[in-house]
Amino acid sequence: MEVPNQFKGLNNTEVEKSRIKHGDNSIEGHKKSSGLALLLNILKEPMLLLLFAISAIYLLIGEYGEALFMLAAIVAVSAISFYQDSRSKKALEALEKLNEPLSSVIRNGKVVQIPTNEIVIGDLCLTEEGKYLNADGRIVYSTDFSVNESSVTGESLSVYKGIGDxxxxxxxxxxxIAVFEVEEIGIGTKIGKIGSSLLAIEKEDSPLQQQIRKFVKTMAVVGLVIFLLVCAVHYYNNRNLLESLLNGLTLAMSILPEEIPVAFTTFMALGSWKLMKEGIIVKQSSVVETLGSTTVICTDKTGTITENIMQLKYLYEYASDKTYETFGDTVTSELISYAMWSSEPVPFDPMEKTLHEVYSSMSKKDLRGKFSLIYEYPLEGKPPMMTHIYKNVEDSRRIIAAKGAPEAILRVSTLSEEEKEKVRKWIRDFGSEGYRVLGVAKSHFEGEEFPEKQQSLPFVFLGLVVFYDPPKKGIQDVFKQIYDAGIKVKVITGDNADTAKSISMQAGILDADRAIDGKDLMTYSGSELLGKVKENVLFSRMYPEAKLKIVKALKEEGEVVAMVGDGVNDAPALKASDIGVAMGNKGTEIAKSAASIVLTNDDLNKLIIGIASGRRIYSNIKKAVQYIISIHIPIILTVSIPLFLGWIFPQIFTPVHVIFLELVMGPTCSIVYENEPIEKNAMLQGPRKMTDTFLNGRELSISIIQGLVITCGLLFMYQYTVQNGGSEEKTRAMVFSTLIFSNVLLSLTNRSFYYSVIESFRNKNMLLLAVNSLTLIILFMILFIPAMSNFFKVDSLAINEIGFSVITASLSVLWFEGYKWIKRTKANNAKVFKGKGKIIDRG
Known part of the structure; x- marks a missing residue:
């Protein structure tokens, strides 16, 4: 870009002074946590505090090997947590940098590219065709400069600007091109003031986050009570305070389900990362879970449902009352010419580009070089219209051309009411076919003082230009998937109802004839508004305020709303919705900032991928939580029952055994289950309610029963070994091995609570195989390597003893396959079909 030499811009000292005085060019600051802060947060985790306490006790009683093992466990757990947290932090920072636009500024007499947030007041910014302006300012130099201000004003056509504007x-x-001196940055800009108002709409934790936090706190309280009880019982029996504390801490460690919040964080972070690879940028990882609960998608039409390529389909010439599909006829040349003259000289809008192209192809003599724009009435009015006035540089002849919404052009024309009604019939007919219609008119004015309002000019109606913006290829399949998933669709558009209805029906939108106009919607409030929003599918001629009103009404009805938008005027609705979805290509920066998700290629199908991912993650985290509950119950009871009942070996598990189990369970629930593929029926179910608990009574009961049956198997193994003369080490080895085998089998059977374990193997999950294989390898090392056996205080087992442990574990776990078989049989026999003949499985 070339600019005059007189512009030197700020020097480095002036830049720094301006930054100190006025701050950075950012709307919302993000506090970045340091590595030390991450580490300190990790070290505050209850499980690590317990490990520190146990390590200290082991040191006090002289058990240095156990103390060293606990310290190693602390290091391992901390390292894994720190790695996960720091990786998430780095990914988010890299994503911020990736999304941050660059700006061209003049500094020290040179044009340089800088991050937008480094712009300061007083900078000279350069802009050219296709570039965003990233601050408010006043033009000091321009050449043929025009801007599209729709992101700020809502008007879609461009406006010419000159020096001082x-x-x-x-x-x-x-x-x-233009050079402008920056006068306002950050929240001081016009767009920033809109953006800063969004900050008042705070995002709360999702219900699932709140439920998990409540569950973990409840278990922590239970753990504290049992810890005190165990300490008291043990101290009453042997009067040894340190051993009593050690036993109590062992049980407390087995009760605390610290894997659950870790699993939730891991699921959300890895889910966001996987979606980013699909072209779906998730700015808040917890939104991934909310995605799966989406009940309503509010979408615009142009560019989302349609291709946003305006094909000129027909010309209707009023003088002959005829419609033309080919545009070479001389009778249509005046209509095309005036439609082109009313467009911008350098077109940006797809419709105006088409008009210029058609004019070029059919005109024998291109007059654009002979006429210059001398006056412009911008797009305004409701409905809007715009007027351009050109002057011939040679003979001073004028061209006054206008185009806009047909209703607006008819209103200012000289036609009689009867003649206008004839044209309105054509407009309705074109609209019913899904076409976008513009009215075109010409005028004549001799004076130099043009009227203040374009509507004051005398206009001759010329006709209609009719465009077709076809639905995107495959969009019908996208909406079919949305409806199959039990999600409702609302179309919110600025187009007239006839055009929007036709396009919506072509795109596969159901009940598109249930429509309401924006100005009518704004007259309703309270229960009437809720009723209108609920019953209507198509919302035409919408204003920004009406969009926000729709979102709020839907949320008040208990819906989980995904709002798709791209402009600044969409930002409040995007922010207020449960899931704001901005378009990556055509979306404004403020829309992307307000949204929680950005679709990089403007493809609505990506939203379906996101919803499927949300459902997969929610299902998998539920499986992980149920697994944790089921496996914790036998650990808790096996630690506590021998103590409370005074059995011969009251301390069958020590902290060493429990922490080993914790190290096995942690990756199993947070990594293995996160990697589980989506079940084949997940997108054929209705969305779950956000108010539902993540485990209902039936699901919690199943997990408790699973845990109690495994406990029975372990206690049976305990008593069987003791009754057959087994030592404490032999008994511990048999019980410990049975628990490990049960854990492996439980992780397999709980992959699905509907499909069989054999069918689940079709869903490949190499991490599951790896973790379970490693667990078994370590178990056999503990059993057969003397040093490890001595450390874990177990005896080696014979082949028949291992086989007996496997059989006991299988009976304790695989009974659940029978439950699932009964469940599937009932579902198949019931033949409950909904929708398009699909069995709705809530399993």
């Missing part, structure tokens, strides 16, 4: 951040340069 104000420009705004968030707008886009349509033509020419």
């Amino acid at each position: 104000k420009v705004y951040g968030g707008t886009i340069t349509v033509s020419g």
Whole structure:
């Protein structure tokens, strides 16, 4: 980009002074946590505090090997947590840098590229065609410069600007070049004030996060009570305070389900990372879970449902009352010419580009080089219209051309009411076919003082230009998947109802004839508004305020709303929705900032992928939680029952055994289950309610029963070994081995609570195989390597003893396969079909 030499811009000292005085060019600051802060947060985790306490006790009683093992466990757990947290932090920071736009500024007499947040007041910013303006300022130099200010004003057509005119951040340069001096940055800009108002709408933790936090706190309280009880019982029996504390801490460690919040964090972070690889940028990882609960998708039409390529389909010439599909006829040349003249000289809008192209192809003599724009009425009015006035540089002839919404052009024309009604019939007919219609008119004015309002000019109605923006290929399949998943669709558009209805029906939107206009919607409130929003599918001629009103009404009805938008005026609705979805290509920066998800290629199908991912993650985290509950119950009871009942070996498990189990269970629930593929029926079910608990009574009962049956197997193995003369080490080895085998089998059978374990093997999960294989390898090392056997205080087992442990574990766990078989049989026999003949499985 070339600019005059007189512009030197700020020097480094002036930049620093301005930054100190006025701050950075950012709307919302993000506090970045340091590595030390991450580590300190990790070290505050209850499980690590317990491990520290146990290590200290082992040191006090002289058990240095156990103390060293506990310290090694602390290091391992901390390292894994720190790695996961720091990786998430680095990924988010890299994503921020990736999304941050660059700006061209003049500093020290040179044009340099800098991150947008480094712009300061007083900078000279350069912009050219296709570039975003990233601050407010005043033009000091321009050449044929025009901007599209729809992101700020809502008007879609471009506006010419000259020296001294104000420009705004968030707008886009349509033509020419300009240098502007920055006057406002960050929240001081026009777009920033809209953005800062969004900050008042706070995002709360998702219900699942709240439920998990409540569950963990409850278990922590239970653990504290049992810890005190165990300490008291043990101290009453042997009067040894340190051993009593050690036994109590062992049980407390077995009760505390610290894997659950770790699993939730891991699921959300890895889910976000996987979606980013799909072209779906998730700005808040917890939103992934909310995605799976989406009940309503509010989408615009142009560019989301349609291709956003405006094909000129028909011309209707009023003088002959005829419609033309080919545009070479001389009778249509005036209509095309005036439609082109009313467009921007350097077109940005797809419709205007098409008009220029058609004019070029059919005109024998291109007059664009002979006429210059001398006056412009911008797009305004409800419905809107715009007017351009050109002057011939040679003979001073004028061209006054207008186009806009047909209703607006008819209103200012000289036609009689009867003649207007004839045209309105054509408009309705075109609209019913899904076409976008513009009215075109010409005028004549001799004076130099043009009227203040374009509507004051005398206009001759010329006709209609009719465009077709076809639905995207495959969009019908996208909406079919949405409906199959039990999700409702609302279409919110600025188009008229006829056009929007036709396109919506072509795209596969159900009940698109249930429509309401924006101005009518705004007249309703309270229960009437809720009723209108609930019953209508198509919302036409919508204003920004109406969009927000729809989102709020849907949320008030208990819906989980995904709002798709791309403009600044969409930002409040995006922020207020449960899931704001911005378009990566055509979306404004403020829309992306307000949204929680950005679709990089503007493909609505990506949203379906996100919803499927959300459902997969929610299902898998539920499996992980149920697994944790089921496996913790036998650990808790096997530690406590021998003590409370005074059995011969009251301390069958020590902290060493429990921490080994914790190290096995941690990756199993947080990594293995996260890697589970989506079950084949997941997108054929209705969305779950956000108010539902993550485990209902039936699901919790199943997990408790699973845990109690495994406990019975372990206690049976305990008593069987003791009754057959087994030592404490032999008994511990048999019980410990049975618990490990049960854990492996439980992780397999709980992959699905509906499909069989054999069918689940079709869903490949190499991490499951790896973790379970490693667990078994370590178990056999503990049993057969003397040093490890001595450390874990177990005896080696014979082949028949291992076989007996496997059989006991199998009976304790695989009974659940019978339960699932009964469940599937009932579902198949019931033949409950919904929708398009699909069995709705809630399993």
